[in-house]
Amino acid sequence: MQANNTKHAGIYIHIPFCVKKCSYCDFYSITDQSLKQPFIKALIQEMHMVSGHPFLFDTLYFGGGTPSVLRPENIGRIIENAYGLFNISTDTEITIEVNPGTVTSEQLTEYRNIGINRINIGAQSFNDEVLNFLGRIHSSNDADLTIRGARKAGFDNIGIDLIYGIPGQTKEMWLSDLQMAVEFEPEHLSCYMLTYEKGTPLDRERRQGKFKPVAGSLLAELFETTMEYLTTHGYVQYEISNFAKNASRRSRHNFKYWSFSPYLGFGPSAHSFIEPKRYWNCRSVKKYINNIKEGRLPIEEKEILSKEQRMTEMVYLGLRKTDGIDIDVIDENLGINFSQIFAEKIKQLEEDGYILQIQPKNRCALSRKGMLFLDSIAPMFMTIEY
Numbered sequence: 001m002q003a004n005n006t007k008h009a010g011i012y013i014h015i016p017f018c019v020k021k022c023s024y025c026d027f028y029s030i031t032d033q034s035l036k037q038p039f040i041k042a043l044i045q046e047m048h049m050v051s052g053h054p055f056l057f058d059t060l061y062f063g064g065g066t067p068s069v070l071r072p073e074n075i076g077r078i079i080e081n082a083y084g085l086f087n088i089s090t091d092t093e094i095t096i097e098v099n100p101g102t103v104t105s106e107q108l109t110e111y112r113n114i115g116i117n118r119i120n121i122g123a124q125s126f127n128d129e130v131l132n133f134l135g136r137i138h139s140s141n142d143a144d145l146t147i148r149g150a151r152k153a154g155f156d157n158i159g160i161d162l163i164y165g166i167p168g169q170t171k172e173m174w175l176s177d178l179q180m181a182v183e184f185e186p187e188h189l190s191c192y193m194l195t196y197e198k199g200t201p202l203d204r205e206r207r208q209g210k211f212k213p214v215a216g217s218l219l220a221e222l223f224e225t226t227m228e229y230l231t232t233h234g235y236v237q238y239e240i241s242n243f244a245k246n247a248s249r250r251s252r253h254n255f256k257y258w259s260f261s262p263y264l265g266f267g268p269s270a271h272s273f274i275e276p277k278r279y280w281n282c283r284s285v286k287k288y289i290n291n292i293k294e295g296r297l298p299i300e301e302k303e304i305l306s307k308e309q310r311m312t313e314m315v316y317l318g319l320r321k322t323d324g325i326d327i328d329v330i331d332e333n334l335g336i337n338f339s340q341i342f343a344e345k346i347k348q349l350e351e352d353g354y355i356l357q358i359q360p361k362n363r364c365a366l367s368r369k370g371m372l373f374l375d376s377i378a379p380m381f382m383t384i385e386y
């Protein structure tokens with residue numbers, strides 16, 4: 001089994017509970033914890049309803065929400081059911097997202113004991129003012145305790161999430177966050193730029209002029225600082241926002257999203273993808289539980305991706321990866337000759353330093369400079385008619 005075989009399938013499990021909603025977040029979660037037990041029952045039932053898939057699964061990912069609000073024995077029950085119902089590879093990557101302030105050191109040890117082998121810690125920052133601005137429940141000290149606790153519990157595959165581009169943040173403040181994260185020697189780092197998602201309290205405050213968002217030029221500088229700092233400290237960038245100590249420490253699960261690999265999602269709002277079909281569950285926990293109680297899959301909507309949509313996604317997702325898009329795969333999948341159709345554009349973008357052609361693999365990737373312009377460059381490859 002190849003550690004990064006992108007065509008094996010993944011399982012995503014959405015745990016829709018959080019202690020408190022963070023001001024910038026638009027992931028589906030609720031703070032009412034009273035539905036936890038009926039939710040777990042429904043989730044296991046949903047897995048039973050779709051069991052028997054022909055895929056070999058090599059990732060199991062608990063995301064949310066805050067999966068660490070569930071007791072380890074409940075996570076253990078879900079894992080056991082997954083193993084009983086699906087064809088799961090022996091070297092499966094089992095990840096849990098954990099938020100500081102929601103776990104004890106005993107809990108971390110139990111997660112390790114039930115077979116979880118990768119932990120992703122939502123530290124976001126080591127600056128208490130920044131954490132406060134984001135509406136996080138934890139302090140920098142909690143993040144420190146959780147990361148050390150995970151290492152002590154025996155995790156040798158730890159990821160830390162950080163956010164940059166927070167109003168008032170300077171380059172020095174961001175460098176200090178990066179430096180503190182690197183001192184823990186995590187195997188993986190995700191550095192996301194703060195975005196203002198429609199409908200979030202943070203977006204409302206921005207519209208009301210309650211703070212001044214970071215200027216575009218500083219955002220670009222922070223992004224370049226991230227790449228510079230992490231690559232000089234032993235991390236390899238493999239996706240716009242993701243860095244790993246080596247290829248075996250990439251997020252095998254998330255890599256599937258960028259590589260058009262199949263995955264099944266369970267839980268409210270979870271998406272599933274089996275090319276060319278995508279479908280997703282309803283968001284409401286109550287509706288989700290009721291649907292399953294009545295013997296119906298909680299699917300809200302399905303779509304069959306058209307050729308145009310497949311092209312758009314393959315280009316957008318592919319260009320997020322540092323090894324870029326696989327032109328042979330696009331040609332085969334869509335029945336086109338990508339290199340020929342876009343020969344002029346590729347040549348121009350390469351001359352201007354935005355794109356790199358990776359030969360002999362027949363791949364095309366963004367340069368560091370190009371990564372700043374993903375949203376302008378990707379649409380240039382979608383101007384063909386089918």
Ligand code: SF4
Pocket residue numbers: 017018019020021022025026027029064065066099122
């Ligand atoms: S803890 Fe995560 S999922 Fe929950 S509200 Fe905050 S950002 Fe969203």
